[in-house]
Amino acid sequence: MLTRRACLSLTAAGFAAGFASPAPAQEPSLSALAKAKGLNFGTALGTGKPFEDARYREIIIRECGMIVPENELKWYVLRPDDKTFAFGRADALAAFARGNGMILRGHTLLWHHPRWFPAWLNDYDFGSRPAAKAEAMLSQHIRHLCARYPQIQSWDVVNETINDKTGELRETSLSKAMGQGVLETSFHLAREAAPNAKLAYNDYMGWNASDAKHRDGVLRLLERLKKNGAPVDVLGIQSHLGVGQGDQVTGSGARQEREWRRFIDEAVGMGYDLSLTELDINDKALPADLPSRDRAVADEAKAFLDLMLSYPQTKEVLAWGMTDQYSWLQGTTPRPDNLPKRPSPYGADYQAKPLREAIAAALRAAPERTPWG
Numbered sequence: 001m002l003t004r005r006a007c008l009s010l011t012a013a014g015f016a017a018g019f020a021s022p023a024p025a026q027e028p029s030l031s032a033l034a035k036a037k038g039l040n041f042g043t044a045l046g047t048g049k050p051f052e053d054a055r056y057r058e059i060i061i062r063e064c065g066m067i068v069p070e071n072e073l074k075w076y077v078l079r080p081d082d083k084t085f086a087f088g089r090a091d092a093l094a095a096f097a098r099g100n101g102m103i104l105r106g107h108t109l110l111w112h113h114p115r116w117f118p119a120w121l122n123d124y125d126f127g128s129r130p131a132a133k134a135e136a137m138l139s140q141h142i143r144h145l146c147a148r149y150p151q152i153q154s155w156d157v158v159n160e161t162i163n164d165k166t167g168e169l170r171e172t173s174l175s176k177a178m179g180q181g182v183l184e185t186s187f188h189l190a191r192e193a194a195p196n197a198k199l200a201y202n203d204y205m206g207w208n209a210s211d212a213k214h215r216d217g218v219l220r221l222l223e224r225l226k227k228n229g230a231p232v233d234v235l236g237i238q239s240h241l242g243v244g245q246g247d248q249v250t251g252s253g254a255r256q257e258r259e260w261r262r263f264i265d266e267a268v269g270m271g272y273d274l275s276l277t278e279l280d281i282n283d284k285a286l287p288a289d290l291p292s293r294d295r296a297v298a299d300e301a302k303a304f305l306d307l308m309l310s311y312p313q314t315k316e317v318l319a320w321g322m323t324d325q326y327s328w329l330q331g332t333t334p335r336p337d338n339l340p341k342r343p344s345p346y347g348a349d350y351q352a353k354p355l356r357e358a359i360a361a362a363l364r365a366a367p368e369r370t371p372w373g
């Protein structure tokens with residue numbers, strides 16, 4: 001981390017060279033505020049442009065105690081075919097985390113959704129003993145990843161296997177070959193390969209009215225996993241919030257705080273810890289005016305974080321990117337005015353936004369909890 005003196009001299013050098021001054025460091029960092037309460041704070045980081053951007057890396061080093069590869073551990077990136085593991089991009093992020101004393105989070109061993117399987121896996125011929133072949137492939141995948149990154153302390157083992165419209169389980173080539181037991185098997189394999197890691201089921205159900213079926217489906221899955229003895233420690237709540245449009249997918253519906261609390265109560269009642277794995281706020285339907293747009297984004301996050309951090313079971317908070325310009329939301333349904341979205345704690349100018357302060361305020365107000373050992 002840069003010392004205050006180094007920051008000052010950088011500022012002076014920047015002015016002398018006619019550049020804008022670097023953003024003033026926000027102290028204490030979000031990671032320090034989180035740690036003081038027994039939480040870990042971090043962000044998703046992708047290779048390519050975000051990773052090559054030194055000013056962005058500086059924000060992450062300053063603010064975060066943890067990173068999670070945004071795409072680099074997904075089958076479609078890592079597995080060009082059934083024999084190869086292309087570890088290069090994930091290795092670069094793992095080295096960055098190690099070099100900066102950060103925890104590495106794992107996303108994800110099985111994004112159980114055909115849309116995010118590589119084509120070869122969707123079309124795979126599992127032969128005459130499909131269940132055995134599919135399990136062998138899954139086992140090889142999970143063992144290789146966990147062995148390569150033993151520093152990963154929490155893994156999204158299964159991601160988004162509930163259909164958000166129906167609440168039912170998704171089918172993939174793997175579940176067709178080995179049945180829906182693919183889910184339990186994934187957790188058992190992960191426990192064996194990463195015995196000290198926290199293992200999560202991760203999904204994007206939210207607190208909007210239109211998420212009711214999704215929430216029900218996730219609860220049914222959590223009950224089933226527990227009943228079947230699958231080693232699941234954590235419910236990963238992605239926390240892709242939307243504000244101004246009710247629900248970010250349908251564009252309608254209101255926040256259902258009571259139902260949301262009931263959902264969380266049921267999950268923690270079953271013994272699950274909680275991780276907020278992918279926080280950002282879609283401002284697609286908010287008015288263009290920047291101060292009021294940033295305020296509404298920050299207020300939505302603060303309300304959500306206050307509620308979630310009131311649960312001592314919540315142990316991790318991760319932003320899905322720390323600056324607006326690299327957010328995946330820039331590539332999704334545009335705002336009607338086509339202006340860039342502002343879903344992240346820092347702006348494209350690398351300056352902290354009200355959302356950064358909202359996260360800090362929520363962490364400051366959070367009760368202390370026992371951290372994961």
Ligand code: 9MR
Pocket residue numbers: 070071074116159204238278328
């Ligand atoms: O942010 C990710 C984006 O860069 C990818 O194109 C996309 C598909 O792999 O996934 C995005 O991240 C998703 C995450 O992996 C799972 N939850 C939803 C996230 C946003 O779509």
